Amino acid sequence: MIKNTLQTNDSAAPSMPVQPLTSEARPMQQQQRRNPPIAGELTAIANAQQGDGAAFEILYNMHKRRVYSLCLRMLGNVAEAEDLTQEAFLQLHRKIGTFRGDSAFSTWLHRMAVNVVLMHLRKKGLPLVSLEETLEPSQEDGPRKDFGTRDLRLSGSIDRVTLERAVEELPPGYRMVFVLHDVEGYEHNEIAGMLQCSIGNSKSQLHKARMRLRSLLKENAEGGTGA
Amino acid sequence: MTAEKSSTPVECEEFQQQLPEIFDSGVSIADHPHLKTCALCSSLVRDLEYIAAQAKLIMPIHDPSPAVWDNIQSALQQDGKQGKDRA
Numbered sequence: 001m002i003k004n005t006l007q008t009n010d011s012a013a014p015s016m017p018v019q020p021l022t023s024e025a026r027p028m029q030q031q032q033r034r035n036p037p038i039a040g041e042l043t044a045i046a047n048a049q050q051g052d053g054a055a056f057e058i059l060y061n062m063h064k065r066r067v068y069s070l071c072l073r074m075l076g077n078v079a080e081a082e083d084l085t086q087e088a089f090l091q092l093h094r095k096i097g098t099f100r101g102d103s104a105f106s107t108w109l110h111r112m113a114v115n116v117v118l119m120h121l122r123k124k125g126l127p128l129v130s131l132e133e134t135l136e137p138s139q140e141d142g143p144r145k146d147f148g149t150r151d152l153r154l155s156g157s158i159d160r161v162t163l164e165r166a167v168e169e170l171p172p173g174y175r176m177v178f179v180l181h182d183v184e185g186y187e188h189n190e191i192a193g194m195l196q197c198s199i200g201n202s203k204s205q206l207h208k209a210r211m212r213l214r215s216l217l218k219e220n221a222e223g224g225t226g227a
Numbered sequence: 228m229t230a231e232k233s234s235t236p237v238e239c240e241e242f243q244q245q246l247p248e249i250f251d252s253g254v255s256i257a258d259h260p261h262l263k264t265c266a267l268c269s270s271l272v273r274d275l276e277y278i279a280a281q282a283k284l285i286m287p288i289h290d291p292s293p294a295v296w297d298n299i300q301s302a303l304q305q306d307g308k309q310g311k312d313r314a
Contacts (some may be wrong), residue, residue, distance in 0.1 A: 182282035
């Protein structure tokens with residue numbers, strides 16, 4: 001039997017004495033503000049850790065949409081996204097006993113899903129635009145002399161659907177950081193943990209992703225106006 | 228659009244290399260001195276902020292099909308059966 005090591009903080013749990021905020025505790029509190037525990041989540045985790053199948057199903061229903069969204073945004077293919085969602089939850093079932101509550105459960109689960117997606121992309125031999133790449137600026141990152149030719153806001157042609165299509169065109173490495181940060185709302189320190197890269201690398205990848213998106217959106221807008 | 232620009236390419240390069248950190252710092256980028264003199268970088272920053280803002284509006288996709296949970300259950304049952312057989 002797996003010992004439950006969770007520090008439960010469900011609203012139903014008895015109130016604990018307030019501890020002074022340490023530098024170690026601060027990031028966890030920030031995560032919990034952004035990813036507050038869903039009502040009943042900690043109880044479901046604790047029960048699932050004891051092998052309760054119904055509790056595991058509750059966790060699946062709480063998190064299936066976000067895990068599936070991540071997979072689908074990364075793969076752009078429903079069948080593959082469903083397969084990887086399944087794989088992520090099977091891994092969750094195998095590893096849930098090791099969850100100790102050091103980070104938000106959703107972050108922990110997302111890290112698992114991210115790994116499943118990365119493994120899949122590597123197996124497919126898709127270039128990730130290396131997450132390990134250095135921060136040395138490439139030509140692509142240098143100052144662009146052509147910007148300012150069109151203001152995206154003024155063009156009136158950029159909406160969510162157009163942006164989602166452009167995101168699908170990003171190389172997987174850029175797409176992963178963009179989706180995790182700008183769409184899912186994770187912080188760079190969390191993304192660095194998920195992708196096992198430095199925080200600086202995560203920031204750099206995000207910037208490159210936005211720059212690439214800008215180019216793609218401009219091309220799209222210019223194509224749309226017959227320019 | 229022909230933007231008046233008194234900044235040098237070196238200043239633009241330095242500014243753009245700092246952009247990932249500036250964006251993440253949470254400080255108001257609009258007050259950056261470089262943007263007061265550089266229309267090109269101002270346009271770049273506007274576009275990148277716009278992209279980040281639009282990304283926040285992308286909503287979670289719908290649920291996966293019920294077949295996903297059915298497959299998970301089958302796999303877990305299979306695992307459980309194999310575990311018992313081994314015992």
